[in-house]
Amino acid sequence: MSKPERNIISMEDLLAKDEKCNVLFLNYDNEAFMNTGIQESGATPPHASTTTGPAGEKIPGKVGVKQDLVTPFGFYGAKSLFLATVNPAYPNDLMGKMMEALKTNGAAFIQAYSDCMRGWRHPAENAVEISKLATDCGYWPLYTIRVKDGMPIFSYYRGLDIDKEKFVDFLKSMGRFRHLFRPQFMEKEIDEIIYYTEQRNNKLKGLIEKFGAEKPVDIYRINRKKLEPQTHLLPGHGLCPGCGAGMVLNQMATAATAVAGNNIIYVNNTSCSEVSTSKDFVTSWKVPWVHHLFESGATIADAISTTYKILKSKDLFEGEVPYVIHIAGDGSTYDIGFQFLKGALMRTSSFVEMNEDLANMK
Ligand SMILES: Cc1ncc(C[n+]2csc(CCOP(=O)(O)OP(=O)(O)O)c2C)c(N)n1
């Protein structure tokens, strides 16, 4: 078989694009409700131990699957939408996708792998190594779906093949899976996690074959020496050492600073990222930032973006319409908040929203 063709995307080309996103919805996925005490969510993988689904004699941790959120969004009938998975252990890919998302008309949804040393139970200094392993073993594939006029086009970067040895190392590295290895080796349960993951990856490979880009492998060329330090977040925050959300926010802000400067508004659902960056008197945010309820931040992000566009179209606002990024954990993305996110994502990327007659209406 011939090698798949590579699509090289340079930072300079992305920054020069005319397109602009209404709202970028960012889910940092630490696979549980961490801020409130490590409760199981729809994003928790099978057999992971949480405080509401603890591994013991009756159950081996979570009973159920980790749902796929990203792929279905590609088939909801959006006009223009950028969808991707990212991992901060692959920063060029993460920052490239952030830049492309912000420079794509309509809307964008990015799901970021987000290590949690506290909830996953491992030493803080292992966070980057475990994050890298997650993609390299096939657990967290990095892929993209570009929806153009309703049609999804799939591409990928890496992580679609399961490496069983690395997968077992990945599971072993975290206390949330320790019960699968001690006091005895639970082969059936370990195989089950790998089997579910492989099924998901096979589905993805099928979709890439059926709806694939001409050049299906995306490589972002990010010149990190040319990137200015981000200007959205102060260095201090209350996140745990090694927190994946911290890495994601830092890389997100670096890419967003390059695209938007400081003309940006963040909206944050209740979550670790919200409570730890917004302590009274010591906020970490240097640009406008709105906390809204656990479930309704996506609606507010859409409302803010839409309000600016309406004011602009009525000549009531002279400046440049700001970029808007909505940040949410997995609990408020998969579970509580899903319908609000889905509604906001579809509105901001829809054929109606992007109708020329509406755009020119005064
Ligand atoms: C309607 C509602 N239910 C419950 C809560 C309590 N609550 C606040 S944050 C949170 C967990 C957030 O989990 P997630 O979205 O995964 O973010 P993380 O804490 O993991 O960063 C919960 C249950 C709330 N604020 N509002």
Ligand SMILES: [Mg+2]
């Ligand atoms: Mg979470």
